Amino acid sequence: MVVKDEMGLTNFSNQQKSSGEKEKSSFSMNVTTYGDEAGSPGPPYDPHLHRELETPTTDAETLIHILKGSLGTGILAMPNAFCNSGLIVGAVATFIIGFICTYCLHVLIRSQYELCKRKRVPILSYPETMRVALQQGPYFLRGFANISVPIVDGFLISYQLGICCVYIMFVATNVKQVADMYVTPIDVRIHMLILLIPLIIQTYIRNLKLLAPFSQLANVITFVGIGITMYYVFRDLRPIDSVPYVGEPRNFVLYMGTTLFALEAVGVILALENNMKTPKSFGGYFGVLNRGMVVIVLLYIFVGFFGYVTFGSTAKGSITLNLPRDDWLAQSVKIIFAIAIFITYALQCYVPIEIIWNTYMKKRLTKNFLLWEYILRTVTVLVTFVLAVAVPRLELFISLFGAFCLSALGIAFPAIIEICVMYPDKFGPCYYIIIRNILLILFGLAGLVIGTYISVNDIIVSFQ
Template sequence: MKNRNGETLNMQRIPDMDKESNPTTPLNVEAQDYNPHEHRNRPHPTTNAETLIHMLKGSLGTGILAMPNAFCNSGLITGTIATVLIGILCTYCLHVLVKAQYELCKRLKVPILSYPQSMKVALEQGPTVFRRFAHISPIIVDGFLIVYQLGICCVYIVFVATNIKQVADHYTTPLDVKIHMLILLVPLIIINYIRNLKLLAPFSSFANVITFVGLGMILVYVFNDLPSISEREMFGSVRNFSLYFGTTLFALEAVGVIIALENNMKTPQNFRGTCGVLNIGMVVIVILYIIVGFFGYVKYGPEAAGSITLNLPMDAVMAQCIKVMFAVSIFITYALQAYVPVEIMWSTYLDHHIKENKLFWEYVCRTIVSLVTFILAISVPRLGLFISLFGALCLSALGIAFPAIIEICVLWPDKFGPCKFVLLKDITIIIFGCIGLVVGTYISLFDIIESFK
């Protein structure tokens, strides 16, 4: 499966564990010489260079296209500094999560733990106040993952319909964007019926190529007749910063992708470290996002839309080609994103309860997922606010707060360093993540409601 930007994911949710490797094994039993990296059985592991390419390729999607709108909410100076800081925070939290999962795997003597498993196992052995939540923590993590993936699918539907509308309106009688979404409904359901993702592999490769080409064509428009920087706001309002935060977090944070990439590496020990794949990849990604966000806002100012493609001229053939290219790319990726909530809901919660006609009910599940994303998208066709909402709501928890909670539990009770520095640091991160979740979600929902008045 792939992430929101078309990145290939390995969706092995539950690793095979024998009785000696049960995830409920006490974590205070020291793992001797067990190295999880040596026991991972990957038929086609990726090299360091391939992993880095996957990271970079995965960053060039709807997230980066929304960065000019994010800078519009933050201002040029605030946006540049904050993007660097958020990039550092996201990278650090990913380091924390990968390191904590590695330690849990060592203690349990298993090669891989999924994110929900890691949370459950960690809470079981953490502070007493956390242990009561251990049994429901996988459901909570899965819930955030499902909501986030459904949110991505909603963003995709709005993105495709809005871009197609701009092109179609130039040649035919203008139609409401909701009509274009309705036209897309049946194709979305059909493409979501594809159960074997290998069938989509050639189309996904094509989507990745046109995404790269399309982004290069967009930069041609951005740097053509660029206005003076002095014409733009240097600092945005405090209120709008929460919208910037949600959008940037949506663009930068890819916790599921990072875990999948690290799990599929030939030399996972090279993923972390000062000059590891993660740091190099995130540095390049942050620089790309700042370039697109900064100059995209300089170019289009307060008119910067939820996707920079919507700011391109409607009557220019090259701009129309860009919009169609990205619409096709994102449409293909919808099936891969919708696969994630289907996989979680069907394999984890539904499959073992259904005894007959499983294939039929799986298709029913896939249809319902498509219908839910369509209903949400047609109810709130606000691309920028959608991106900000789901970034703040889900990624503040999945990408920031949860990794810090897991680290506290892994290091509990006496491995926090001098003056319990790590504990204080993790508590600060958790508070920051919770504030981002609450404030960002509230402001996004408020603006969505206000946009209908």
Template sequence: MANESMKLKPLGSNKYTDGEGGGNGNSPGTNEDYDPHLHRVVENPTTNVETLIHLLKGCLGTGILAMPEAFKNSGIFNGLVSTFIIGVLCTYCLHVLVKSQYILCKRLKIPILSYPESMKLALESGPQCLRPFAKMSPLLVDFFLIAYQLGICCVYIVFVGVNVKAVGDQYLKEVDVKIYILASFIPFILINCVRNLKLLAPFSTLANIITFASFGVVCYYVFQNLPPIDDRPSFGRLYTYPLFFGTTLFALEAVGVVIALENNMKTPKSFGGYFGVLNIGMAFVVVLYIGMGFIGYWRYGEIVKPSITLNFPAEQPLSQAINLLYSLAIFISYGLQGYVPVAIIWNTYVVKRLEGSTHLIAWEYLLRFACVIVTFVLALTIPMLGLFISLFGAFCLSALGLAFPAIMEICVNWPDNLGRFKWILFKDILLIIFGVVGLLAGSYSCISEIINEFKKQA
């Protein structure tokens, strides 16, 4: 078999110590003194500040530029309140997920568990009616994780195509956005072929600088000539509210990032808590998203675009520079986001079937090409940025970020630790219902709008 340098490193993979706590996880341990955090072996662990920076980076992508359009679908006052509530709910569910994983690790004497493994082990110890689903649960979690990450990549491709087109139309003959998307195919292939993420680190730093600098220019435009706030409706239509829900969930939820960050911290106990890394980071993100959505919709109203940068005067050099620079930042981020589905597919489903092969590198590159091709086919088929964001947010994150953590919490506390009057059980059932309704309603609204858009174009 090829040496370890040829293999992708799994996201959130297990690492066991050779001493105490190095069990195989097949039988539960009874030693209450076992602390999974003390038995983790992490290469290059991150400090609290570094973890906070990574958390902010994982949450601040294309979603924040779509928040003004999300507020258009909800109404300005409803959007403000709903974004806060969804932000609190997402943060709470992330705490539930991390805590449930910790309980499982402590119970089984395992230092680290991935999300799919945690789901399987939780269901095996949960109510009898859920145990038959344990075997297939890792596949289901992987499906949503892969779909979500590929969805992010699709959004990034469309974002780059739409924003570059906005600039190109000022100097060249106006052409369909699909031409710009196709023209970016080779660059996206190349960046997804970077197998060592350390090589992307300097470019990621550049992307962060561009992103935060762009926020300053966005503020410069949106605070100009604000109309009377009474011109904006406080509440939108019920039909469009699921679109708001999907966009906001896509923008705020970072379940895959959160698990990886907590697993790689030097002091993982600092991640939770009232003033822990997660709460501080999410509080900053929620305030930023509320501000962007509120001010952006207040400024542009019903004419707001799926990315607020498209509302800026296309003929102005400053606006053109922001469109191009932000597109560059998102292009760089594609390499990071594309790494996740490749890692899951390669390590979980492919590499074990290629044991003994002398062409592992070639197979890995083939997988990388295939992932890029899939995202481009979707982007070319449905080049609708706002609807793409809402669809993947509602479909994937309602399950990954809301329903699944609640199911895990029920299972790991079953049957004797569900609180007084079993309040944890009833609370989690409400979260599951909320997640399922969000998934169904959000997906239905997005698909309906996509069909309507195709009918308009026909």
């Protein structure tokens, strides 16, 4: 569910508070360095103290969700990503991309906070942040303010549904490899069909706080699975010079798509920050976001580097598919990861359902709200199921959604928002802020156009 801010804007949260009920963060903060909207009466406005949350998440619960939101199928695809980039290029580029992704998230959250102060509202969603920023930015951008909302929503929905599709493919593919050892092999699409009802039931959980214990369980399972996987990686580790240090330039775009998909859980991270009990602790050098991203980036480099050294050019879309088929421990890893990814499906589905329900459906209904919400949740799962059945190409699907959605959502859009927030006279010495953001925009657009083209082309070729 959501809360309404003072402008009537829809934003992420858990549940609506009853009328007049307030729940303020106990975390005090100094806001005197920021200016409120011109002419606003009263003391400086702190959006964090005006959020109305019935079941906010703690710092620990938020960190758990961040780790689980990023430690999914992406980390298992990193050896395949390094196959496209080369060993050394992949290690260096993963660190750089991780830094850029984290920085852009900070830019987005910082800009969102400043706009909330100016508008004197507790929360702005990502689409509304873009709209308000464009309204206050350079004149030639202001005409795009209203159309930016459905554009950002479209990217968010597409990306999160893409993750859900990948999760279905991952779980079904790993379960099939194990099941084929003991029963008559059946098509992977049948395994997807078997998962359908449990996935629908899982998405009926409507509260992020209720999902926290499941995310914790999935984190434990994931780390156990990674540990066992790395046992096989180091058991069969080959010399480092047995694989190319630098990959083909064309394939580097596929590497970028896969890495962006793995690292940039922008929709989930924004929803988590908006739902925190102490949102001030999210940012900062030692905040929840940085702590989570440091762990994630290091793990991605570790798994990608040594996984590629071991499996080389045969590295598949998930490293679990490279493990021995006749070893019971290796087979158990596939089930472990399948369970962890299955548990995480509801968390990834939370974002598109919230956007569609609160922005486009709920305000058009007059009754039977709960019934229609459950219908939406069911239809959302059915859509991801149909897409997964139609395009069962795990590694290409990962690269496509990473390039198409996250180049824009995670890099280009935050840079555009900060330019608008700093307009007209806060760009720093020598306009370094605007120069930096223009470079980020160009980088994001290049990844979107080139990455999407190559990924779609490779998907088409794979069916021929």
